[in-house]
Amino acid sequence: MRTPRPLPAAIALVALGAVVAVAVWRPWSGSADAVGGPAQITVSRSQCGQGWTGAKTGRQTIVVHNTGDAAAEVDLVEMSSNKVYGEVEGLGPNTSAPMDVQLGAGRYAIRCLIEDTDAITAPTVTVAGDGEGGPAAVAVTKNDMLPLVKQYEAAVAGGVADLAVKTDKLRADVDAGNLAAARTDWLPAHLAYNSLGAAYDAFGDFADKIDGSAGFHPLEKGLWHNASVAALKPIADQLAADVQGLQHDLPNEQVDPNDLGLRAHEVMENALQFELTGENDQGSGTSLNTALANLDGTAKVLAILDPVLKPRDPDLAQVQKWESRVRALLTAHRSTPVARLDQTSREQLNGAVGELLELLAPVAAICEVRRSS
Amino acid sequence: MTGVGRRSFLRGALAGAGAAAVTGLTVSADAATSTAVAFHGVHQAGITTDPQKQAIFASFDVIAASKGELAELFTTLTDRARLLTAGGALPPLGITAPPADSGVLGPDMPGDDLTITVGVGASLFDDRYGLKGRKPAKLTAMKEFPNDSLDDSLCHGDLSLQLCASETDTVLHALRDIARHTRGAMQLRWRVDGFQSPPRPSGTQRNLMGFKDGIVKPEPADHDKLVWVGQGNGEPAWTDGGSYQVLRQIRMLVEFWDRVSVGEQENMFGRRRDSGAPLDGNSESDIPNYSADPTGGAIPLTSHIRMADPRTPDTAASQFLRRGYNYDKGTDSVGDLDMGLLFCAYQQDIARQFEAVQTRLIDEPLVDYIRPVGGGYFFALPGVRDSNDHFGRSLLA
Ligand code: HEM
Numbered sequence: 002m003r004t005p006r007p008l009p010a011a012i013a014l015v016a017l018g019a020v021v022a023v024a025v026w027r028p029w030s031g032s033a034d035a036v037g038g039p040a041q042i043t044v045s046r047s048q049c050g051q052g053w054t055g056a057k058t059g060r061q062t063i064v065v066h067n068t069g070d071a072a073a074e075v076d077l078v079e080m081s082s083n084k085v086y087g088e089v090e091g092l093g094p095n096t097s098a099p100m101d102v103q104l105g106a107g108r109y110a111i112r113c114l115i116e117d118t119d120a121i122t123a124p125t126v127t128v129a130g131d132g133e134g135g136p137a138a139v140a141v142t143k144n145d146m147l148p149l150v151k152q153y154e155a156a157v158a159g160g161v162a163d164l165a166v167k168t169d170k171l172r173a174d175v176d177a178g179n180l181a182a183a184r185t186d187w188l189p190a191h192l193a194y195n196s197l198g199a200a201y202d203a204f205g206d207f208a209d210k211i212d213g214s215a216g217f218h219p220l221e222k223g224l225w226h227n228a229s230v231a232a233l234k235p236i237a238d239q240l241a242a243d244v245q246g247l248q249h250d251l252p253n254e255q256v257d258p259n260d261l262g263l264r265a266h267e268v269m270e271n272a273l274q275f276e277l278t279g280e281n282d283q284g285s286g287t288s289l290n291t292a293l294a295n296l297d298g299t300a301k302v303l304a305i306l307d308p309v310l311k312p313r314d315p316d317l318a319q320v321q322k323w324e325s326r327v328r329a330l331l332t333a334h335r336s337t338p339v340a341r342l343d344q345t346s347r348e349q350l351n352g353a354v355g356e357l358l359e360l361l362a363p364v365a366a367i368c369e370v371r372r373s374s
Numbered sequence: 375m376t377g378v379g380r381r382s383f384l385r386g387a388l389a390g391a392g393a394a395a396v397t398g399l400t401v402s403a404d405a406a407t408s409t410a411v412a413f414h415g416v417h418q419a420g421i422t423t424d425p426q427k428q429a430i431f432a433s434f435d436v437i438a439a440s441k442g443e444l445a446e447l448f449t450t451l452t453d454r455a456r457l458l459t460a461g462g463a464l465p466p467l468g469i470t471a472p473p474a475d476s477g478v479l480g481p482d483m484p485g486d487d488l489t490i491t492v493g494v495g496a497s498l499f500d501d502r503y504g505l506k507g508r509k510p511a512k513l514t515a516m517k518e519f520p521n522d523s524l525d526d527s528l529c530h531g532d533l534s535l536q537l538c539a540s541e542t543d544t545v546l547h548a549l550r551d552i553a554r555h556t557r558g559a560m561q562l563r564w565r566v567d568g569f570q571s572p573p574r575p576s577g578t579q580r581n582l583m584g585f586k587d588g589i590v591k592p593e594p595a596d597h598d599k600l601v602w603v604g605q606g607n608g609e610p611a612w613t614d615g616g617s618y619q620v621l622r623q624i625r626m627l628v629e630f631w632d633r634v635s636v637g638e639q640e641n642m643f644g645r646r647r648d649s650g651a652p653l654d655g656n657s658e659s660d661i662p663n664y665s666a667d668p669t670g671g672a673i674p675l676t677s678h679i680r681m682a683d684p685r686t687p688d689t690a691a692s693q694f695l696r697r698g699y700n701y702d703k704g705t706d707s708v709g710d711l712d713m714g715l716l717f718c719a720y721q722q723d724i725a726r727q728f729e730a731v732q733t734r735l736i737d738e739p740l741v742d743y744i745r746p747v748g749g750g751y752f753f754a755l756p757g758v759r760d761s762n763d764h765f766g767r768s769l770l771a
Pocket residue numbers: 581583585586587588589590622624625626643645678679680682683714715717728731732733735744
């Protein structure tokens with residue numbers, strides 16, 4: 002059952018400068034029927050898509066070779082559905098790369114997206130046969146995403162305004178020396194931040210100031226470990242000031258259309274890494290409340306992405322199923338420090354969040370903004 | 375005598391290397407090992423299969439929320455095992471998802487002798503999935519024996535996976551792939567990575583106490599009597615073709631062991647360290663003759679091999695198939711090496727075989743140098759017969 006590996010030979014051919022068109026290569030067929038190697042397709046302004054011969058249905062690897070002088074992206078598109086079946090990104094001049102695709106019967110064309118050049122769609126190739134097509138989706142474009150980004154920005158602005166009210170209240174508690182009230186008001190403020198649906202560098206430096214090494218967590222540590230009012234006052238003041246800073250800065254912060262899809266899984270990646278492990282807990286024992294707020298943020302992003310996802314993601318019902326399961330588990334275990342959960346509950350939570358993340362990863366892939374013109 | 379053997383072996387190896395250099399040939403491990411082991415069969419692969427070099431033993435807690443989700447878990451396990459053991463490129467997912475696999479094995483994964491063997495623990499037959507009445511007759515939770523120091527986090531589990539292949543990357547790739555596709559249905563509880571050593575200098579591989587380990591095994595003709603579960607053993611019909619799997623993580627106190635004289639070491643096992651021969655014989659394949667040595671003058675009555683199997687007509691039915699692996703888990707809190715044997719045994723009846731032998735071995739002299747810390751009892755499911763079959767079909771039917 003050794004499978005032949007003619008690829009290195011094919012690349013060697015390309016290195017010699019030859020652009021050869023040959024039969025489709027089927028490395029998984031297990032027999033040595035590959036005649037010479039995979040199809041070689043030229044990518045350049047003048048010769049986009051030339052050399053694609055022997056296309057058939059089923060699985061195949063084709064090699065795209067950039068003979069031009071600018072970096073290019075190459076898509077393999079089925080013309081009647083406009084679905085993309087394969088993609089190679091960042092193909093530098095004079096390099097080639099394999100594209101592993103699985104095609105059903107249809108009318109396909111190579112699309113060359115060369116830097117600083119309008120998209121070039123090669124002549125259509127009709128592929129016949131009864132092999133089944135693999136998963137494919139219509140590319141999401143910047144235009145698809147722009148209205149969604151606007152909605153997201155508006156939702157975040159609303160969330161930050163709500164957050165600012167809550168951090169102001171928290172500051173007032175601490176300033177008044179009422180730490181019992183501060184402990185009560187810390188949680189809603191912290192959850193307001195964590196339900197924004199932001200992750201990693203979403204808010205630039207503000208993220209670390211508000212919910213990183215400064216801000217909520219040092220305050221939590223002090224509030225739950227008997228720190229003095231004098232020690233906490235500067236932290237609470239700074240937190241409220243930074244949230245206001247974020248609020249003022251927000252109109253200048255542009256959300257990259259690509260980020261929306263990424264947030265759909267990164268927010269819960271954060272929850273898995275920092276909340277379900279208890280790593281972020283500085284004494285309040287509310288990591289699971291935070292994870293639930295993260296889930297709310299994720300749900301917000303998913304709702305906004307829905308028009309783009311519905312026609313593209315066949316697993317959307319599964320996403321919903323696992324989102325509800327995670328929600329039910331987090332709700333049931335709210336306000337319990339993770340270390341105090343029994344092993345079964347902890348495994349159920351880790352497993353459900355893990356499964357949800359496996360389903361959210363495709364969301365990010367599908368929502369990646371692609372050029373089509 | 376053994377010295378001569380070792381030198382002549384070395385000479386042979388050097389001559390081989392020289393010839394390869396002259397002809398410009400290199401021996402490709404890849405070509406030699408990249409074969410697929412058949413996945414379909416009456417029995418699962420990975421039981422009577424000759425032990426591949428690398429292994430992962432992993433135990434999972436099943437968190438599937440219903441019997442239906444448990445059935446899905448078994449179907450997913452079957453699909454992944456079928457794909458992974460066959461090798462080849464995984465189907466492309468285009469722009470709709472991250473890559474289909476971790477890429478650890480490159481774009482066209484080799485079959486690499488991979489076997490994936492699935493077992494179920496007694497705890498799966500509690501009331502979560504309505505399987506109480508379906509439990510294999512001889513399946514219980516692993517017992518604690520007098521010389522054990524078990525750590526609960528290293529014991530038991532609802533489902534076991536034994537992944538074996540020629541190379542480490544292959545078994546790790548398989549574990550990552552399976553975990554990725556089953557996160558919502560099962561979670562890793564404990565895991566031990568194992569390896570078989572090359573013959574030093576020849577014959578059976580050595581364990582980390584320096585002794586050849588795995589010499590004695592049942593004849594294939596006896597597998598139906600000793601290894602496979604079939605009807606007529608008081609078992610539910612669905613178990614036909616399966617086998618009981620006993621896993622024991624047994625740490626070796628290697629620092630202490632290395633301070634023991636070779637004579638004492640050999641008396642503890644009843645075999646020569648260099649050759650693996652029983653103390654009344656000359657080569658590892660010699661059969662100990664206990665009736666000629668009734669007082670243990672050659673092979674002490676307390677030696678491991680003699681206590682484990684006194685080779686009397688009464689004890690013949692307690693033999694089983696050992697398929698253990700060496701493990702190395704780094705360093706403990708006082709700076710001692712944490713290594714040992716992942717003991718793995720396949721059999722027809724745990725009480726009649728493993729437990730009977732383990733009971734004979736209670737307080738054997740070796741116990742001062744070893745420490746069983748974990749493991750579990752599992753039932754390795756019947757094989758997946760063909761492309762329409764899946765793990766657990768007969769169990770859940
Ligand atoms: C760290 C723990 C252990 C070590 C280092 C060890 C080592 C050995 C060695 C060196 C041999 C002789 C070579 C061979 O036939 O493979 C042997 C044989 C054997 N061992 Fe162990 N063993 C261990 C644990 C166990 C356990 C837990 C059992 C079962 C309860 C067991 C059962 C046997 C049996 C049945 C034989 C074959 C005896 C014969 O038929 O001559 N061993 N073991």
